[in-house]
Amino acid sequence: MMNCCGLLNPEKQPVPLKSIEVQLEVKDHVATVVSTLIYENKEDKPIEAVFVFPLPGDAAVCHFSAKIGQTEIVAQVKEKQEAREEYDDALSSGQQAFLLEESEQSPDIFSLKVGSLPPGESASIRLEYVIELAVEADDGLRFCLPAVLNPRYQPQGSEGASVQVTSVPASQVPYTLSFSARVSSPRPISKVESSCSLDPLQYLNTEQTQATVKLAAGHKFDRDVELLIYYKDAHQPTAVVEAGQASAKPGTLMGDPVVMLSLYPEFPQAVMSSLASCGEFVFLLDRSGSMDCPTDNSEQQETRIGSARDTLLLLLKSLPMGCYFNIYSFGSTYKHIFPKSVEYSEKTMEEALKKVGEMTADLGGTEILQPLKHIYSQPCIPNQPRQLFVFTDGEVWNTKEITSLVKNNSAFHRCFSFGIGEGASSALINGLAKEGGGHAQFITGTERMQPKVMQSLRFALQPAVQDISVTWDLPKGVSVTVLSPPISAIFQGQRSLVYAQLTGQSSEAAEGCVTVKYNLAGHPSQNQLTFNLKPAEDTGLTVHRLGGRSLIRCLEMEEKEDGGKPDEGVKKRVVELSVQSGVSSAYTAFIAVNKDNSEPIQGPLMRRNVPTPMFYSMMQCAMPMAGPGLPGMAMACAMPGPQMRLKSCAMPSPLMLNLCSAVTTADAIMSCDMSCDEPAEFGKFLEKVEDPDLTMPKQPRRDPLLELVSLQKASGCWLLDPALAAVLGKKSKKVEKAKPSAVNQEVWATILALMWLHGFKVDAKEEWELLAMKAVSWLRAQKAPCVTECIEAGNTLLGCKVQKDALGL
Incomplete structure (x- = not known):
């Protein structure tokens, strides 16, 4: 047996990736993410490490570099095939090389190759990207660091060879992750929440406009790292004008100022009140x-x-x-x-x-x-x-x-x-x-x-917004080139981002104005934002890179020629923009070659795949067993491919066949990861399988809210029956007896259901608000008498204090 040292991947080969450190800097609603990946070759031969990992799909990757000892090599963006050939040439000549490229099928998958890492050598890889933060339903700004990359399904016969992903259950990831964030904004930071455990938020000033937060130690890679950042008055329209790069030629994307507009259109209340x-x-x-x-x-x-x-x-x-x-x-x-x-x-x-x-x-x-x-x-x-x-x-x-x-x-x-x-x-x-x-x-x-x-x-x-147009009012001598796709949808209170390149000169005090016009439910409407054309201080090139990424994505989505091949003119334009802005695209890659290394690296190059955390670990994708079986028996999903395949199971084949016959595919990606090598352990396993007293656990009682919802009729009303009484926690006879005599049963039942929702489920109002509106409309159409009497009787019956006005009646 091979004696392996250090970290091991699923094939029992050493894993050269030791750790990932991520630093996040959030400025208002834009984030810069710097990831540092530490590699170390503990083998006696030179290796090539290959790591396929996820990034946010709308991220603009803008920097890639490698540090070996005291030597730092900054990667260049080049046309993808050219970069691949340069990488292969470097490896064949014994040089160290690094290649980062985006998947042509999906822009949120990247492949990183670390080539010709000599025995005993370490390398530090720095990867930087910028991204806009999405606005959630509760006004929080959402940042997600994808940590999980599940094997992705590729239809049989589909074009394009997908990157092969080496995955392991999250609990078996052999490298560590540390994560810290710094948040700053013109508005106070209310709070920062996460799906993962965080250390307490630390404010850096009395105005609470700057803060830091860290991921608590021991993150298990079993989930993506999600942050929700809350500001006070988050829905304010803003404009950031960023100066161009001093070394770039005026008139080019990087040489001119770029403006980022964050718009929050407000609809008239009369329109919003009638869905x-x-x-x-x-x-x-x-x-x-x-x-x-x-x-x-x-x-x-x-x-x-x-x-x-x-x-x-x-x-x-x-x-x-x-x-x-x-x-x-x-x-x-x-x-x-x-x-x-x-x-x-x-x-x-x-x-x-x-x-x-x-x-x-x-x-x-x-x-x-x-x-x-x-x-x-x-x-x-x-x-x-x-x-x-x-x-x-x-x-x-x-x-x-x-x-x-x-x-x-x-x-x-x-x-x-x-x-x-x-x-x-x-x-x-x-x-x-x-x-x-x-x-x-x-x-x-x-x-x-x-x-x-x-x-x-x-x-x-909401009514569909039609005839959307964006018009610019700029000083004489200043022209605008919009980098974003046309705004195709506007929703009340939701952000629309617009990037534009500003060409020409104006006085420092000059202002610009942008107007968004649209037709809403037959009525012309508009929203305006006035902004200062003077570039903001110390913004780097974040806005330029996001604007460049927006334009690159627009071009990549343009029509393709027959046969599915990209339009060569569009491809050339994308490559030019990507190289000029230093932002990744489907047609380019980052390439770095260590040309200072005078001694060629000797010996055969060993490939090492770095495993990616996968969410489907043992006992998570629970599949029901045929017969008594084991409760919650599961198979770990670990093999990409269009067909179901079973791997490395040490059980005797008859039992294995019985177990596997009960397993349905998980996106047609399955493997059996059960190892019962020891006879004693296998005997215990058989006893459990054959134990007639082993039964499935009882199903938990259904959520009372969903029970009540399931009883509502399409018209919006409820029927007075035992099922409704059970949800209300009362006996049918008591519910019927409390009904005012002048009111029919459906009206009484519907009022009770509404009162229960308002009295006991107000914290879930966003879930039932629309069906409650339908119930109120139905009640109004009935022109029911004694509504006030019904509400008084309902409060007595249910033990709550719901007011008539609260119900909308």
């Missing part, structure tokens, strides 16, 4: 095997598919009467509940809910492209704007193909996307919403999916 009562709502649900995993690694955590089912219940109950809807689900194939979208009624709602309740994560892989094509092939319903809701854990390779399809159909619908669980592709989730004129949400850790989805439904019910 749409029409639309075609199409829900597309991921049923691939990985949806059977929990969103978090805590015990008894609800699975992704279970949370999605509960969310669909809320959505269906909250839809307005008179709209149309359909539900699709997908894995390796796709299904739909109705052949085409149907009108929303009690009958169609109940039929859909029955089928939703039967949905499991049993459809194999993650083929999202085909169901999208089918949805787009269906003719739109006149006067029913199409709203598409996509729920997925986002583990696919063909991201650009999918987002390109959404963009090509953006004139006919709005797309709202939801990334579920650790490792969801930010490039896919953000790309779907951005190209579809909708809104993206991420559900990680112990977060509930329902509040975020209901916020998106409220956005979908």
Whole structure:
């Protein structure tokens, strides 16, 4: 047996990556991230280390360097094939070389190669990127450091060779992560929260506009590192003008000032008070095997598919009467509940809910492209704007193909996307919403999916903003070149970012003005922002790089020639911009070669794959066993590929066959990681399997809120029956006896349900607010007598103090 020392990967080979240190600097709503990766070769031969890892899909990678001993080599951005050839030439001549490149299929996957690291040598790799921070439903700014890269599904026969990912369960990652953040803003910092354990927030000044925070020691790589940063008065429009690079030629992107506008359009209250009562709502649900995993690694955590089912219940109950809807689900194939979208009624709602309740994560892989094509092939319903809701854990390779399809159909619908669980592709989730004129949400850790989805439904019910235009009023001699794609969607209170290059000269006191005009529910509206053209102090080139990244992404999304090959003119322009701005793209790579190394490195070069943390560890993707079995028996998902494969199982084959016959694929990526080498241990295992007294644990009682929601009718009312009484915690006879005599049963039941929501579930109001509005509309239509008497009787029955005004009656 080979005697290995140091860190080992899944193939029992040494792992040269020792640690990752991440420093985050947040200025207002833009972040700069510096990652330092420490490599060490403890073997007796030179090695090449290959590390495939995730980054945020909209990050602008702007610096890559390597330090060997006292020698620092700063990488250059070059056309990708040229960079690859230079890297190969360097290795073949015995030189040290470093290559960083973005995946051509998905912009949130990067590959880092550390070549010709001699025995006993160490290398420090510095990687820097800048990124905009997304605004969450509760006004928090979200930063996510992707730590988890699950194997991504690639459809059979799809074009482009995907990068092979070496993954291990999060608990087995052989390197450490340290993370610290510094936050500064013109406005006070209210708080910083995280899905991971943090050390206490430390304020650096009395105004509380600067603070630092660190990740607590012992991060297990079992989740992405997510920060939520809260400022006071976060919804203020802002403008940052950044000076150009002194060494760059005026008239170029890097030589001119660039402005970043952060706009928060405000809609008239009269429009916001009347949400749409029409639309075609199409829900597309991921049923691939990985949806059977929990969103978090805590015990008894609800699975992704279970949370999605509960969310669909809320959505269906909250839809307005008179709209149309359909539900699709997908894995390796796709299904739909109705052949085409149907009108929303009690009958169609109940039929859909029955089928939703039967949905499991049993459809194999993650083929999202085909169901999208089918949805787009269906003719739109006149006067029913199409709203598409996509729920997925986002583990696919063909991201650009999918987002390109959404963009090509953006004139006919709005797309709202939801990334579920650790490792969801930010490039896919953000790309779907951005190209579809909708809104993206991420559900990680112990977060509930329902509040975020209901916020998106409220956005979908807002009137579609049409005829959006951005006009500039600048001093004479100053012209503007917009770097961002045209604004395609505006939602109340949500941020729109615009980047623009400013060419020409003006006096220091000069001001510019930008006006966003649009048509809202038939009424012309506009919002203005006036800003100073004098560049801000000490901003570096962050805004330039984000603006360059925005323009590069726009060009990459342009139409491609027949056959799927990129347009050569567009590709040339992207390469020019990428090289000029020093920002990564699909067609370029960072290359660094240590030419100071006078002595060629001798000996055969050994390749070492650095494993990436994977969320699907043992006992997380719980699969039900046939027969009595072991409760919560699971198989670890560790092998990429389109087919299910089983690996390295030491059990006798008959038992293995019985166990594996019960296992469904997780995105068609499975391996059995159970090692029962010791006879005694295997005997104990058999005893457990054959123990007739071993039964599955009882299912926890369903959330009373969801129970109440499930009882609501499509019209908005509730029936007075034992099921409703049980949710209210009362006996049926007592509920019926408390009813005022002049009121019918449905009115009484509906008022009680509303009072229970307001009295006992006010903390979850964002989840039930829309269906409560529907109930109130139904009550008003009944013109029911004695509403005040009903509320008094209801307060006595339920033991609460709900006021009539609170119900909206």
